[in-house]
Amino acid sequence: MTFLLFIVSTLISFLVAKSTFISNWLTKWNSKFSAAEKELHKQKRALKQEQQQYSMIDDFAKYSKLQRKINAIDEQLEKCVNTKNPFWTVVLFNYGPKVVLSMVLLILTVYYRRTPLFKLPDFVDLSPFNNVISYPNERNFVSFHFWVMSCNVAARTIKIW
Structure with a gap:
């Protein structure tokens, strides 16, 4: 004992x-990220890579359209973080x-x-x-x-x- x-x-x-x-x-x-969060990060990464192909000055419309999509994904990620x-x-x-x-x-x-x-x-x-x-x-x-x-x-x- x-x-x-x-x-x-x-x-x-x-x-x-x-x-x-x-x-x-x-x-x-x-x-750890959930499956939805991983997918959102993957989409954000793809949009960032696509956005780098465009010049902010020359292709402003395409660049800003992608930026709005990235901002929307950031808002969704923020909601996921706040729910934890x-x-x-x-x-x-x-x-x-x-x-x-x-x-x-x-x-x-x-x-x-x-x-x-x-x-x-x-x-x-x-x-x-x-x-x-x-x-x-x-x-x-x-x-x-x-x-x-x-x-x-x-x-x-x-x-x-």
Whole structure:
């Protein structure tokens, strides 16, 4: 049981510290273009290429007609973007994983506050810090909340992503 608790607490601590990686992935996944948006972008690209064939001064009528079509496509794309409700998706995807994982970690910390994760050998003496490391337990035991706090500090210090 304590080995599983040791692994789970370490993983969740690292995931909380590196939750920006998860939120960036979720944001990219959510902001993918739909089929209609892809088609509109394709039409806009084709109209832009066709518009580049004409001179703005010499072929003003054709050039402006294409520009009006491009503007209409831009308006449709703007409507598609506005329907996605970006404020809530940003809040949900940027802060959601961090809040959920932090709450799981908090619940585990409260529930297993008196559970020692492992015992340090007797020859290891961490004299000034023994009470902090093994707070509700006996000497040379590492408590759950100290381990979670140590994992969070280590995870925030390590620059992986």
